[in-house]
Amino acid sequence: MKEEKPKYGWYVKNLIIVFNLVGLLGLTAFIYGFFIDGIIKIILLVSGIAIMLIFLWPGIGMVLMHLFLLGRISLVSKMKALDEIKTPRILDVGCGTGRTAIQIAKTLENGGHLYGIDIYSKLAIPGNALHTVINNARIEKVEEKTTFSYGTAIDIPFEDESFDIINASSVLHEVHDPNGQDKAIQEILRVLKPGGYFYLSEWNRSSWQCIGFGGICCFAFKKNDYWENLLKNHKFKIIKNEIIAGFGIFEAQK
Numbered sequence: 001m002k003e004e005k006p007k008y009g010w011y012v013k014n015l016i017i018v019f020n021l022v023g024l025l026g027l028t029a030f031i032y033g034f035f036i037d038g039i040i041k042i043i044l045l046v047s048g049i050a051i052m053l054i055f056l057w058p059g060i061g062m063v064l065m066h067l068f069l070l071g072r073i074s075l076v077s078k079m080k081a082l083d084e085i086k087t088p089r090i091l092d093v094g095c096g097t098g099r100t101a102i103q104i105a106k107t108l109e110n111g112g113h114l115y116g117i118d119i120y121s122k123l124a125i126p127g128n129a130l131h132t133v134i135n136n137a138r139i140e141k142v143e144e145k146t147t148f149s150y151g152t153a154i155d156i157p158f159e160d161e162s163f164d165i166i167n168a169s170s171v172l173h174e175v176h177d178p179n180g181q182d183k184a185i186q187e188i189l190r191v192l193k194p195g196g197y198f199y200l201s202e203w204n205r206s207s208w209q210c211i212g213f214g215g216i217c218c219f220a221f222k223k224n225d226y227w228e229n230l231l232k233n234h235k236f237k238i239i240k241n242e243i244i245a246g247f248g249i250f251e252a253q254k
C-alpha cells in the first residue's frame, strides 16, 4: 500500500507559476529579438531583459528556494524553550498547513500540547485549510498533541496568559490590517504567560538570499530592524536574533 504523505504545499505556488510563465514570454521575446533587425529588435531585446529580471528571476528563485533553502531551516532546533519547559502549552500563530507547527509538536515527547490558529488564506498556500492541517497532523502521528482551529492573529481566541511558548513563522508580514502587526504583537503578549517565550521568524529583506531568490519580490518583505523595533516597542526582551538562510529568527521573552 502506498504510504500517505502530508500535504504542506508550496508557499505562493500560483504566483510562482504566473511569474515563470510571464518570464518565459520575456525569454521568448529576447531570443526572437536576435533574429530580426531594426527598432523592433531593440524593443524585443530590452523588454525581454526587463520582463526576465522582473518575473523570471523571482519565478526561478522561488522554485530554488523551495528546493534548496526551506529544508535547511530547522526552526525547532532554535527553540531552546522546548528543552527548558517540561510540558509546555504552545501556540502557533498562522500555522497554515502545519509545516512548522507539526515539527514543534513532534518534539513534545513528555507531554505538552500545541494549538494552531490561522485564517487559512489560500493566497499564501494553495490547499491551505483547517482540514488539511488536521489531516497532516494525523499522518505525522501528532494528532493527540495538537489542536487546530480558525483564528486571527489580531484577535487571538484564547485567554490571557495561557501559553508558555508562542511561535509565528512567516506570518506577521501577511497581517495587512491597519496597525495589524502591532495588534498581533499585543495579542501575542496578552496570551503569553509572564516569562513565556515568543519565536518570530520573517524573511529578511537585507539578506542576500532574499534578493538572490526573491528578486523584485524581496521588496514585499521588511528588514530585520523592523521586526526588532516592533518587539522592543512592545517591551519584549530579545534574547537572540540570528539570520539563517535569509530568515531573521528572534527569540524573545515577555
Ligand SMILES: C[S@@+](CC[C@H](N)C(=O)[O-])C[C@H]1O[C@@H](n2cnc3c(N)ncnc32)[C@H](O)[C@@H]1O
Pocket: 011, 093, 094, 095, 096, 097, 098, 099, 100, 101, 117, 118, 119, 120, 121, 122, 124, 125, 128, 151, 152, 153, 154, 168, 169, 170, 171, 174, 175
Ligand atoms: C507563509 S504562510 C506560513 C505558514 C506556517 N507558519 C509555516 O511555517 O509554514 C503564512 C500564513 O499566515 C496566515 N495568516 C495571514 N494572516 C493571518 C492572520 N491575520 N491571522 C492568522 N493567520 C494569518 C496565512 O493564512 C498563512 O497560512
